[in-house]
Amino acid sequence: MAETSSKTEYYVGVDLGGTKILSGVFKSSIECIGTAKLSTKSQRGVEAVIERVARCVREAVDEADLTLKQVAGVGIGAPGAVNFAEGRVIFAPNMEGWKDVPLKKGLEKILEVPVFVENDCNIAALGVHVAELKAKPKSMVGIFVGTGIGGGLVINGDLYAGFNHTAGEIGHMVLDVNGPKCGCGNKGCFEALASRTAIFQQIKAGVKDGEKTLLTDMLGDDLSDMRSGDLRKAIRRGDKFVDKVVEGAAEYIGIGVANLVNILSPEVVVLGGGVMEALADEMMSVVVETAKDYAMPGTMKGVEIIASKLGDSAGITGGAVLARRGTK
Amino acid sequence: MAETSSKTEYYVGVDLGGTKILSGVFKSSIECIGTAKLSTKSQRGVEAVIERVARCVREAVDEADLTLKQVAGVGIGAPGAVNFAEGRVIFAPNMEGWKDVPLKKGLEKILEVPVFVENDCNIAALGVHVAELKAKPKSMVGIFVGTGIGGGLVINGDLYAGFNHTAGEIGHMVLDVNGPKCGCGNKGCFEALASRTAIFQQIKAGVKDGEKTLLTDMLGDDLSDMRSGDLRKAIRRGDKFVDKVVEGAAEYIGIGVANLVNILSPEVVVLGGGVMEALADEMMSVVVETAKDYAMPGTMKGVEIIASKLGDSAGITGGAVLARRGTK
Numbered sequence: 001m002a003e004t005s006s007k008t009e010y011y012v013g014v015d016l017g018g019t020k021i022l023s024g025v026f027k028s029s030i031e032c033i034g035t036a037k038l039s040t041k042s043q044r045g046v047e048a049v050i051e052r053v054a055r056c057v058r059e060a061v062d063e064a065d066l067t068l069k070q071v072a073g074v075g076i077g078a079p080g081a082v083n084f085a086e087g088r089v090i091f092a093p094n095m096e097g098w099k100d101v102p103l104k105k106g107l108e109k110i111l112e113v114p115v116f117v118e119n120d121c122n123i124a125a126l127g128v129h130v131a132e133l134k135a136k137p138k139s140m141v142g143i144f145v146g147t148g149i150g151g152g153l154v155i156n157g158d159l160y161a162g163f164n165h166t167a168g169e170i171g172h173m174v175l176d177v178n179g180p181k182c183g184c185g186n187k188g189c190f191e192a193l194a195s196r197t198a199i200f201q202q203i204k205a206g207v208k209d210g211e212k213t214l215l216t217d218m219l220g221d222d223l224s225d226m227r228s229g230d231l232r233k234a235i236r237r238g239d240k241f242v243d244k245v246v247e248g249a250a251e252y253i254g255i256g257v258a259n260l261v262n263i264l265s266p267e268v269v270v271l272g273g274g275v276m277e278a279l280a281d282e283m284m285s286v287v288v289e290t291a292k293d294y295a296m297p298g299t300m301k302g303v304e305i306i307a308s309k310l311g312d313s314a315g316i317t318g319g320a321v322l323a324r325r326g327t328k
Numbered sequence: 329m330a331e332t333s334s335k336t337e338y339y340v341g342v343d344l345g346g347t348k349i350l351s352g353v354f355k356s357s358i359e360c361i362g363t364a365k366l367s368t369k370s371q372r373g374v375e376a377v378i379e380r381v382a383r384c385v386r387e388a389v390d391e392a393d394l395t396l397k398q399v400a401g402v403g404i405g406a407p408g409a410v411n412f413a414e415g416r417v418i419f420a421p422n423m424e425g426w427k428d429v430p431l432k433k434g435l436e437k438i439l440e441v442p443v444f445v446e447n448d449c450n451i452a453a454l455g456v457h458v459a460e461l462k463a464k465p466k467s468m469v470g471i472f473v474g475t476g477i478g479g480g481l482v483i484n485g486d487l488y489a490g491f492n493h494t495a496g497e498i499g500h501m502v503l504d505v506n507g508p509k510c511g512c513g514n515k516g517c518f519e520a521l522a523s524r525t526a527i528f529q530q531i532k533a534g535v536k537d538g539e540k541t542l543l544t545d546m547l548g549d550d551l552s553d554m555r556s557g558d559l560r561k562a563i564r565r566g567d568k569f570v571d572k573v574v575e576g577a578a579e580y581i582g583i584g585v586a587n588l589v590n591i592l593s594p595e596v597v598v599l600g601g602g603v604m605e606a607l608a609d610e611m612m613s614v615v616v617e618t619a620k621d622y623a624m625p626g627t628m629k630g631v632e633i634i635a636s637k638l639g640d641s642a643g644i645t646g647g648a649v650l651a652r653r654g655t656k
Contacts (some may be wrong), residue, residue, distance in 0.1 A: 081626040090626055139491055151591070155483055162593025163467055166627040169590040174583050174622060176516075177504045186622055188504075255502050262497040263479070263591060265490025294502060294514055298409040298418055299494040 010066060011327075012057050012113075013127070013319025014076040015120060015312075016049075018042060018094030018147070023056040024316035025064040025071070028324060030131050032313065034064025042095040049095065050103065054110040073114045075322030077123035077315045078103060081166055087117040093183075094147075116326040119161070120315055121168055125152025126159050127318025128270050128308050137267035137304075141260050143170065144273035144314075145253065148183075149191035153264070171195070175255055194252040196228055196275050202245045203231075214239045228278035235282050243282075249275075250283035254290025261295045261303060272308035280307035338394060339655075340385050340441075341455075341647025342404040343448060343640075344377075346370060346422030346475070351384040352644035353392040353399070356652060358459050360641065362392025370423040377423070378431065382438040401442045403650030405451035405643045406431060409494055415445040421511075422475075444654040447489070448643055449496055453480025454487050455646025456598050456636050465595035465632075469588050471498065472601035472642075473581065476511075477519035481592070499523070503583055522580040524556055524603050530573045531559075542567045556606035563610050571610075577603075578611035582618025585633060589623045600636035608635035 010033075015022040018040060025034040036059035038052055053076065061068055080092030087104020107115040118126075125142030133140070140154040151170035153160040161167050171191035172184050179188025180198070192198055204223055207216060214234045219226055234242040257269050271280070271287065288305050308314055338361075343350040346368060353362040364387035366380055381404065389396055408420030415432020435443040446454075453470030461468070468482040479498035481488040489495050499519035500512050507516025508526070520526055532551055535544060542562045547554055562570040585597050599608070599615065616633050636642060 137491075153591075155488065160483065163465075163595040163631065164593045164627055164629055166624065167591065167593035169593075169624045169627055172590050172622075172624050173587045175502055175505055177580075177583060178506065184624065252505075255505060259501045259587075260591070262500050263495065263588070264481075265492045265495035265497075267491040294500075296494065296497045296500050296512065299492055299497055301492050303491065 010064070010071050011320040011323040012060060012071055012074045013123075013316035013321070013323065014053060014057060014074060015123075015315030015319065016040070016053060016076055016078050017120070018079055018092075021053055021056045022312065022316050023060040024313065024320065025060045025066060026317070026320035030317060030320055030324070032317070034060050034066075035316065036060035036063055040095070042098070046097050046101050047106075050106040051110065054107060057111060068111060068113060071113050073116065073323030073327040074107065074111065075116045075118065075123065075319035075326065076103065076107070077118050077120035077319055079120045081164075082117055082119045084116075084118060084161065084165055087115060089117065114323070114327055116322045118159075118318075118322055119150075119152070119165070119168070121150030122152040122159055122161060123318035123322060124272060124314035125154060125168070125270070125318065126321050127314040127316070128272065128310055129154050130321045131317045132308060132310055133268060133270070139264065139266040140268045140270060141264060141266045142168075142270045142272060142308075143253070143256065143260075145195060145271065145275040146273040147196055149195050149256075149273075151260075155264075170256065170260065173256065173259060175252060175259070190252065190256045194249040194256065199231070199245055199249050199275070200226055202248070203242065206241060206245065211241045213241045215242060228275050232278050232282060246279060246282055247286055250286035251290045253283065254287045255294050257287060257291035257305060258294030261291065261299050265299060267303065269303065269305045270308050271306070272310065272314050274312075276307050277311040338392070338399050339648040339651040340388060340399055340402045341451075341644035341649070341651065342381060342385060342402060343451075343643030343647065344368070344381060344404055344406050345448070346407055346420075349381055349384045350640065350644050351388040352641065352648065353388045353394060354645070354648035358645060358648055358652070360645070362388050362394075363644065364388035364391055368423070370426070374425050374429050375434075378434040379438065382435060385439060396439060396441060399441050401444065401651030401655040402435065402439065403444045403446065403451065403647035403654065404431065404435070405446050405448035405647055407448045409492075410445055410447045412444075412446060412489065412493055415443060417445065442651070442655055444650045446487075446646075446650055447478075447480070447493070447496070449478030450480040450487055450489060451646035451650060452600060452642035453482060453496070453598070453646070454649050455642040455644070456600065456638055457482050458649045459645045460636060460638055461596060461598070467592065467594040468596045468598060469592060469594045470598045470600060470636075471581070471584065471588075473523060473599065473603040474601040475524055477523050477584075477601075479588075483592075498584065498588065501584065501587060503580060503587070518580065518584045522577040522584065527559070527573055527577050527603070528554055530576070531570065534569060534573065539569045541569045543570060556603050560606050560610060574607060574610055575614055578614035579618045581611065582615045583622050585615060585619035586622030589619065589627050589631060593627060595631065597631065597633045598636050599634070600638065600642050602640075604635050605639040
């Protein structure tokens with residue numbers, strides 16, 4: 001599409017997380033021209049968070065030397081179950097008080113711009129599909145490994161959310177029915193085995209049991225403020241213990257990929273999220289090998305398993321795509 | 329559609345299994361008016377099986393007082409990976425020598441009627457969706473529990489086979505990574521935990537370990553010729569051991585349902601296959617309860633989990649639907 005000088009040719013994508021809010025202003029070609037970042041401060045309550053989201057949108061727009069009047073729409077990904085049609089967040093487990101929140105309505109009142117609300121992983125999958133995958137595969141599974149594990153599905157070329165708009169809740173797929181307890185109350189969920197939370201827990205438990213790791217030299221014995229990037233640094237400096245824990249998580253991610261390939265036969269599986277962004281080089285070969293071991297013969301033929309290069313930008317990119325789609 | 333007196337208003341559905349071939353003649357309203365059944369005898373080779381399929385089709389047509397000239401198309405479900413466009417069976421693990429078999433071409437040569445080939449579980453899901461579910465849900469997962477476990481997906485109102493036409497391979501979804509060995513070489517696959525094969529193995533192992541069961545009175549100490557229906561009889565006569573084993577399998581089926589609901593958010597989950605046909609009354613309440621326990625909050629709202637009443641007819645019904653669709 002040729003770009004025009006219309007006053008509303010820009011879109012803002014927002015990634016609302018439990019810890020931080022990211023926003024980005026995009027041209028209609030989905031090129032990013034300005035971003036902003038703000039802490040979420042969900043303890044201040046729902047109203048305050050909605051105002052912070054609006055502030056984060058305004059800051060990105062200012063950063064791009066634009067005004068809100070030039071923004072055609074805002075697309076926002078929220079970390080929980082979403083009613084897309086009504087723009088409501090039904091439930092966001094990591095945000096205090098977020099039950100049945102009319103996010104669309106609240107933001108539109110402040111910003112006076114059309115707002116579209118989606119689940120954060122759905123929107124990240126949309127961002128990867130539209131902005132990163134040149135071949136536009138008809139089917140794609142996005143797996144985002146961070147504090148938890150979430151997924152987004154593209155089926156028949158479009159985002160697929162299913163009957164309750166909850167499709168892609170892959171983090172609570174049971175992989176090991178007798179495995180470690182998950183935050184959801186069940187045992188052996190995908191995210192209880194391979195998320196950052198799971199990896200950090202295993203490392204902390206190991207250190208308690210006397211395992212030697214460079215991480216204690218780097219961060220102190222209590223491993224405070226540990227990040228995924230620290231794990232990468234430790235592994236590259238030859239830390240066998242961290243390497244083993246990360247490899248174990250990569251194996252579970254591979255099993256998760258195989259389950260999803262067996263069930264959905266996607267053309268592309270994309271891995272994203274903070275853990276993959278920091279540790280793709282360390283994890284991807286194990287993920288791919290394990291997935292091939294566990295998938296049924298014939299299901300893996302020609303299937304690409306790749307790490308997204310969008311990193312933290314997948315969410316805001318997908319938000320802009322959603323806004324562009326909604327306002328056209 | 330009003331029925332006409334056209335000479336080609338009938339469709340034949342075929343369910344090709346490792347043990348038996350079922351065929352059924354259907355009016356275009358998908359009402360069955362004649363069936364036939366033949367043993368597969370796959371040890372006689374691929375050619376012989378194709379000829380037996382053709383014979384089974386002819387016998388059903390004769391049973392319905394029709395001739396082949398009145399049949400507009402034949403739809404056949406094969407137990408393995410299928411190339412739908414070419415009508416080829418890529419691989420059928422339970423049939424001797426079935427690798428890259430041009431089933432469509434072979435049958436069309438003998439019968440001189442258009443033939444359409446699908447995976448057996450896909451076709452059974454299609455049969456259930458079209459002939460059994462009045463509400464025509466936009467999304468449905470069919471889970472067929474028999475010798476193995478297979479699945480078929482309906483997404484956006486239509487059969488979904490995915491990139492490699494292998495979607496729905498749910499029997500090899502890993503549920504218990506340290507669980508019992510599966511025929512595929514992995515451990516803890518859905519079908520290694522809850523198929524008839526898995527249930528029978530657990531019963532036989534229990535008897536070896538000294539468990540008391542009415543089944544040994546009914547069938548002899550070696551439990552030869554045990555069928556799913558025998559388990560139902562034993563449970564209804566108060567057999568605690570068989571009840572426990574069947575309940576365990578039902579729990580795994582519930583976990584499998586929860587995983588699929590988390591991943592796909594279907595409107596309806598239908599359970600079929602020989603095990604469910606024989607034991608639905610014994611298993612369904614446990615399946616539903618366990619699925620609700622394991623699915624994420626919000627994902628189960630309004631979702632129906634039901635046992636199919638089509639039983640063995642799901643496959644031939646879906647075959648007729650496929651043939652009707654292909655020839656219109």
